[in-house]
Amino acid sequence: MDGQNEAVVVATYLSVNEAQIFKALLESAGVPARMQNDIAAQIIPAYGDMMQVNLLVSPDDLEKAREILSAGFDQKEFDAESQSDTAGSDL
DSSP: OOOGGGOEEEEEESSHHHHHHHHHHHHHTTOOEEEESHHHHHHSOOOTTTTOEEEEEOGGGHHHHHHHHHOOOOHHHHHHHHHHHHTTOOO
16 A cells, blocks of 8 residues: 555554454455554544554455455364364474
C-alpha cells in the first residue's frame, strides 16, 4: 500500500489486539495491511464501539483479504494437522 488514500477498510475490530491478529494473518498470506485508529484506541479510553480499529488493505487486495478473513477456523482440522506434523519428530 503506497498511499493512504488508496487503502480501503476490509474489517473493523473493537480491540487493537484482535486487529493485530488479523493483520498478521493477512500479511502471512501475502496481503499487505495496516491498522487505522490503533494508537488512539490504546491511548484514549473508550467504551463500546466508540474507538474501533480499522484494518485497511489496497483496493487490489480487497477480495483476497475478504476471502482470507471469512475463512472459518476448524479446531478438529487444526488438531489433526498438528498431530500429523509432530508424529515424525523427535520432540
